Structure formats: C-alpha cells, structure tokens
Amino acid sequence: MTITQLQYVLAVAEYKNFTLAAEKCFVTQPTLSMQIxxxxDELDIQIFDRSKKPIQLxxxxxxxxxxxxNIVNEAERIQDIVDQQKGFIGGEFRLGIIPTIMPTLLPMFLNNFIKKYPKVKLIIEELNTNDIIEKLNNGHLDAAIAATPLEEEKIKEIVLFYEPFVAYVPENNSVFDKKEITIDDLNLDEILLLxxxxxxxxxxxxLCKSNGKTEHRNYQLASGSFETLIKLADEGLGTTLLPYLHTLELPEKAKAKLKQFAEPKPAREVSLIYPKSELKIHIIDALRATIAGVIKGAIVFNNVEIISPKPNK
Structure with a gap:
C-alpha cells in the first residue's frame, strides 16, 4: 500500500462519503474507490461498511x-526534517484563531510575521474552539490560537499570555461607583453573554458560578459580538465582561464604564496549540516568538487567576 492510498482512506473516514472525499483529494471518485x-484486497478485510448511510468504519x-x-504524519515529518536542516521557514501553514481573540491579536503580529517570514503562506481561519480541536486532530490545521487549558490528549499547548477580564458597567448599575470589583459583585442574571x-x-x-449566583432572569440576550453587548449594556439591559485587549481601543466615553477586578484578576490563558506530532514545529516556533515579541508591552499582568474555558459539568 502507498501513502496516497492511506490518505484516501483517511479522507473517506472523515467525510463518510466517497464522492466528497474524492473532491477533497482532487481525484475522481472511481480512482479513489479503486485505490481503497x-x-x-491486499489486507483481506473491509475497512468501510458501505451498506450504511453515511458510510461507517x-x-x-x-x-x-x-x-x-500515524503513518501519514510520520511521512510528512520527513519534509519537516529536511526544511529544518536547511533552515528553511516557508510553505503553507494553516492557523485557526477563535473569534474573541482574532480581532485584537491578529493585527498586532500579522504584519511583523509576514515581513520576517515571507516564504510562509499563512492561511488563517476564524473558528470556534470545538472546530479548531476537530481540525487539528484531522490534520486540517497546523496550529491555532485559543483559550486554554483544553486538556486534549493529542494537542500541545504553549502559553502566550494571560488576558484579564474587564467588566463593562453602565451608570445605573449598583457597582458603577466602585473603583475595583470582585467576582462576588457579579450576578449572572445581569450579564450579557456571547x-x-x-x-x-x-x-x-x-467565573460566575464560582460565586454561587445562578441564572434566573426571565429573558436571555446573546450576541456574536462584543460591540453589540456593549450597546445593549448602554441601553440599561445589563453588564458584560470583555477581554482586556478588546478594551484598549474603546472610545474614552466607553472606557469610563470599565471596571477592573481586584487581584488576583480573573483571566483567560491564551495559548498557541498544535498536534503532538509537532509537524511544522519550526514555523510554530517562529510564530510563537513573533507573538511574544509584540504582546510583551500590551499584557503585563502577573497576579491572575485562570478561568477555564471548559464548561463546568
């Protein structure tokens, strides 16, 4: 059997459809079916149960x-070894970034990275965490930037920085006059969520469940953007929490409504994550170094308490 044949097997296993797998592999469906x-025949077994819809293993x-x-990953590692020996940092690199990080972090490092490593073709996707994990495990991403810890068995995490939460509090709220707030000041009933x-x-x-206050309000507002949450808060519909980097470019009028938490500040851990196979590790290292260089002056918080993005059961 060949590496190409194994790649066809993996494609059908992922897409559960021979026609779609063939399209993704850029071959005709009869060619892919024949190779599988x-x-x-060589192994004298059936890899796929074709009687089921969708096709099952x-x-x-x-x-x-x-x-x-494992075999396909190890085969791809050969080119990595050659590239690293030659000191070559280039080729296609697929990076996923979660939506609450992408708008603030990407403009900070992208220009520096592409200037320093012009031979890297950076393909960036905005994806939620679950999609990132799936694509990393299926080999459709080389790395990603996400909130951690994720505790995924096949994924490594390198912490880039810790980003505190900042409360956005309208004037009519009971904690508006406080200089600093604590977790105990939060009420999930009042918080506008993504x-x-x-x-x-x-x-x-x-974070909110840790203070024992649970959700009882008779309406629920959720949005896909922080900008909408801020506007809803300004209308007196509640408060919201923002990541620290997102607050840096708010207008001064909006900044007057920001409330910092007392130390240790609740914060999210932001990491560069990638498969444990460590394919393209030389590009991953270059990306980490670039981000570390530009983020150093923007995030200087040390005394923080990490709030996990993994939902509490």
Whole structure:
C-alpha cells in the first residue's frame, strides 16, 4: 500500500462519503474507490461498511485509520526534517484563531510575521474552539490560537499570555461607583453573554458560578459580538465582561464604564496549540516568538487567576 492510498482512506473516514472525499483529494471518485479497494484486497478485510448511510468504519477499520494517521504524519515529518536542516521557514501553514481573540491579536503580529517570514503562506481561519480541536486532530490545521487549558490528549499547548477580564458597567448599575470589583459583585442574571459556541461565554459562566449566583432572569440576550453587548449594556439591559485587549481601543466615553477586578484578576490563558506530532514545529516556533515579541508591552499582568474555558459539568 502507498501513502496516497492511506490518505484516501483517511479522507473517506472523515467525510463518510466517497464522492466528497474524492473532491477533497482532487481525484475522481472511481480512482479513489479503486485505490481503497486495493488496500482492502491486499489486507483481506473491509475497512468501510458501505451498506450504511453515511458510510461507517468497521471495527478493524477504526484500528487501521488510527494507524494510518500515524503513518501519514510520520511521512510528512520527513519534509519537516529536511526544511529544518536547511533552515528553511516557508510553505503553507494553516492557523485557526477563535473569534474573541482574532480581532485584537491578529493585527498586532500579522504584519511583523509576514515581513520576517515571507516564504510562509499563512492561511488563517476564524473558528470556534470545538472546530479548531476537530481540525487539528484531522490534520486540517497546523496550529491555532485559543483559550486554554483544553486538556486534549493529542494537542500541545504553549502559553502566550494571560488576558484579564474587564467588566463593562453602565451608570445605573449598583457597582458603577466602585473603583475595583470582585467576582462576588457579579450576578449572572445581569450579564450579557456571547452566543453558544464561544468559549469566552463558557469562561464567564464558570467565573460566575464560582460565586454561587445562578441564572434566573426571565429573558436571555446573546450576541456574536462584543460591540453589540456593549450597546445593549448602554441601553440599561445589563453588564458584560470583555477581554482586556478588546478594551484598549474603546472610545474614552466607553472606557469610563470599565471596571477592573481586584487581584488576583480573573483571566483567560491564551495559548498557541498544535498536534503532538509537532509537524511544522519550526514555523510554530517562529510564530510563537513573533507573538511574544509584540504582546510583551500590551499584557503585563502577573497576579491572575485562570478561568477555564471548559464548561463546568
């Protein structure tokens, strides 16, 4: 069997459809089907149960796919070894970034990175955390920037910085006159949240639940953007929490409504994450160094308490 044949097997295992897998592999469906049939004939087993819709892996097929992933990864590592030996930092690099980090962090490092490493073709996707984990595990991303810890078995995490939460409090709120606030001042009934699927929302829920105050309000407002949450708060519909970097470019009128937390400040851990196979590690290291260089002056908080993005069960 060949590496290409194993790549076809992995594509069908992922997409559960021969036609779609063929499109993703840029071959015709008959070609892909024939090559997979050759693998099954050679091994004298069935990798896929074609009688089911969508196509399912057989029990032995699950084991073969897991091993095929290892083989394909190790084959790709050969080019990595050559690139590192030559000191070459280039080629396609697929990076995922969660929505609550992308608008503030990406403009800080992107220009520096592409100028320093012009041979890298950086392909950036804005994705939620679950999609990032899935794409990392399936080999469709080389790395990502996300809130951690995620505690994923096949993923490594390198902490880039700790970003505190900042409260946005309208004048009519009972804590507006406080210089600093604490977690005990938060009431989940009053907090405007991002839509489901945002790990920032999960972090806030974990933060608020730690003070014993639960949600009882008779309406629920959720939005996909911090800008909308700020406008809703200005209308007197509640308060919201923002990541620190997002507050830096707010107009002065809005900044007057920001309330810092007392130390240790609740914060999220922002990390560069990548598969444990460490493919393209030389580009990952270059990306980490670039971000570290530009973020150093913007994030200087040390005494923080990390709030996990993983939902509390």
């Amino acid at each position: 049939q050759k693998v099954e 057989t029990d032995i097929g699950i084991k073969i796919v897991n091993q095929a992933k 839509q489901d699927g945002h790990c920032f929302k999960d972090s806030i829920l974990n």
